[in-house]
Amino acid sequence: MAHLMEDEVFLAYSTYATIVILKMLLMAPMTAYFRITRGAFVNEEDVAGKSEEEKKKMLRLNPDVERVRRCHLNDLENIVPFVVVGLLYALTGPDLSSALLHFRVFAASRICHTIAYVGALPQPSRGLSCIVGWVVTSCMAYRVLSVTLHL
Amino acid sequence: MAHLMEDEVFLAYSTYATIVILKMLLMAPMTAYFRITRGAFVNEEDVAGKSEEEKKKMLRLNPDVERVRRCHLNDLENIVPFVVVGLLYALTGPDLSSALLHFRVFAASRICHTIAYVGALPQPSRGLSCIVGWVVTSCMAYRVLSVTLHL
Amino acid sequence: MAHLMEDEVFLAYSTYATIVILKMLLMAPMTAYFRITRGAFVNEEDVAGKSEEEKKKMLRLNPDVERVRRCHLNDLENIVPFVVVGLLYALTGPDLSSALLHFRVFAASRICHTIAYVGALPQPSRGLSCIVGWVVTSCMAYRVLSVTLHL
Numbered sequence: 001m002a003h004l005m006e007d008e009v010f011l012a013y014s015t016y017a018t019i020v021i022l023k024m025l026l027m028a029p030m031t032a033y034f035r036i037t038r039g040a041f042v043n044e045e046d047v048a049g050k051s052e053e054e055k056k057k058m059l060r061l062n063p064d065v066e067r068v069r070r071c072h073l074n075d076l077e078n079i080v081p082f083v084v085v086g087l088l089y090a091l092t093g094p095d096l097s098s099a100l101l102h103f104r105v106f107a108a109s110r111i112c113h114t115i116a117y118v119g120a121l122p123q124p125s126r127g128l129s130c131i132v133g134w135v136v137t138s139c140m141a142y143r144v145l146s147v148t149l150h151l
Numbered sequence: 152m153a154h155l156m157e158d159e160v161f162l163a164y165s166t167y168a169t170i171v172i173l174k175m176l177l178m179a180p181m182t183a184y185f186r187i188t189r190g191a192f193v194n195e196e197d198v199a200g201k202s203e204e205e206k207k208k209m210l211r212l213n214p215d216v217e218r219v220r221r222c223h224l225n226d227l228e229n230i231v232p233f234v235v236v237g238l239l240y241a242l243t244g245p246d247l248s249s250a251l252l253h254f255r256v257f258a259a260s261r262i263c264h265t266i267a268y269v270g271a272l273p274q275p276s277r278g279l280s281c282i283v284g285w286v287v288t289s290c291m292a293y294r295v296l297s298v299t300l301h302l
Numbered sequence: 303m304a305h306l307m308e309d310e311v312f313l314a315y316s317t318y319a320t321i322v323i324l325k326m327l328l329m330a331p332m333t334a335y336f337r338i339t340r341g342a343f344v345n346e347e348d349v350a351g352k353s354e355e356e357k358k359k360m361l362r363l364n365p366d367v368e369r370v371r372r373c374h375l376n377d378l379e380n381i382v383p384f385v386v387v388g389l390l391y392a393l394t395g396p397d398l399s400s401a402l403l404h405f406r407v408f409a410a411s412r413i414c415h416t417i418a419y420v421g422a423l424p425q426p427s428r429g430l431s432c433i434v435g436w437v438v439t440s441c442m443a444y445r446v447l448s449v450t451l452h453l
Contacts, residue, residue, distance in 0.1 A: 025285065025292075172386055
């Protein structure tokens with residue numbers, strides 16, 4: 001058990017995987033914040049005790065809420081592959097410096113992506129940060145396949 | 152290989168991770184059940200062989216189907232982080248009793264969340280169960296970071 | 303560290319997990335391709351510099367884009383459980399031939415699913431390929447639980 005946690009690359013992986021997962025977890029309270037401040041809900045039970053007219057007004061889509069939700073879904077689509085491929089990549093025994101480079105660039109790209117998405121910054125800030133993270137995961141996947149290929 | 156599976160904390164992790172993943176997998180047949188009983192589909196090819204009028208009626212959103220789908224997405228957003236952070240947490244060598252407490256509370260919170268969401272129970276049942284699971288994952292992430300921090 | 307990567311079942315798992323994750327990653331450029339060729343975007347900043355009328359036309363849902371996005375979400379719902387359960391399954395020490403059977407059938411089912419979904423092939427091609435992958439993951443989960451059960 002302790003073996004894995006004595007490996008420096010695996011420690012680095014654990015740190016960065018936890019950081020990007022925490023970043024993703026923060027999207028949930030952010031969605032809740034926008035839902036409450038914008039008064040935009042989806043479930044009948046969330047607006048119980050209001051008058052019929054108020055209910056109708058509160059059960060609608062709000063562009064800010066939808067934006068945060070798209071950002072959250074994009075996180076799922078990109079961070080989950082990173083976490084899985086990163087684990088296998090860390091087990092292939094790469095150089096620590098090379099592994100750190102991959103992990104740091106990915107974490108930075110996702111933080112930039114969230115700022116660009118939620119802040120609605122002009123393109124190509126969001127597109128570029130998304131592509132950078134995507135390329136990092138693909139590079140790690142290439143290394144995993146080249147080490148383990150066993151069809 | 153066998154090393155990991157001889158560790159009691161890792162065995163506990165494997166059990167609970169599999170249970171919550173199975174719970175998430177069950178959302179797929181539940182969605183299919185609601186789609187079929189409510190006659191609400193999204194793809195043209197799913198309603199092939201029906202008359203034009205029937206097609207139009209079957210290709211629409213249904214509130215029950217959308218509810219199950221939102222619950223499924225919420226599972227993805229919460230169970231996947233738990234599974235990833237839980238794996239790293241199990242590798243940091245926590246006490247068995249402490250680990251079991253985290254895993255059991257999380258599994259219970261997600262089962263309550265699904266019942267509250269699909270059953271449309273009055274709030275704050277759904278909100279609370281979601282928050283409990285979120286806090287458990289965050290606690291485990293804190294422990295992982297405090298053990299592995301290696302930026 | 304090297305222990306895991308010397309195990310043939312774990313090597314097989316790494317290969318197939320990476321393949322299905324790469325398949326899922328490819329849905330992102332596919333969505334981008336359909337968004338650009340169909341001229342269907344969701345974010346204001348993606349259509350900056352266009353006239354008001356053009357903007358309105360480009361900020362709409364397109365059936366082809368939505369189809370690819372549903373396929374991507376279905377991947378998340380099915381490939382992520384496979385990757386998690388598959389890791390634990392590989393650690394339970396199954397026969398190599400049995401493990402390879404599970405991994406190959408799953409990978410094939412997801413590739414068929416994507417072709418059937420994006421190509422809008424007649425049912426039950428999509429439904430069957432989705433169910434096959436679902437059953438493979440459930441079988442592996444059953445084995446994990448029967449080996450590790452530790453409530």
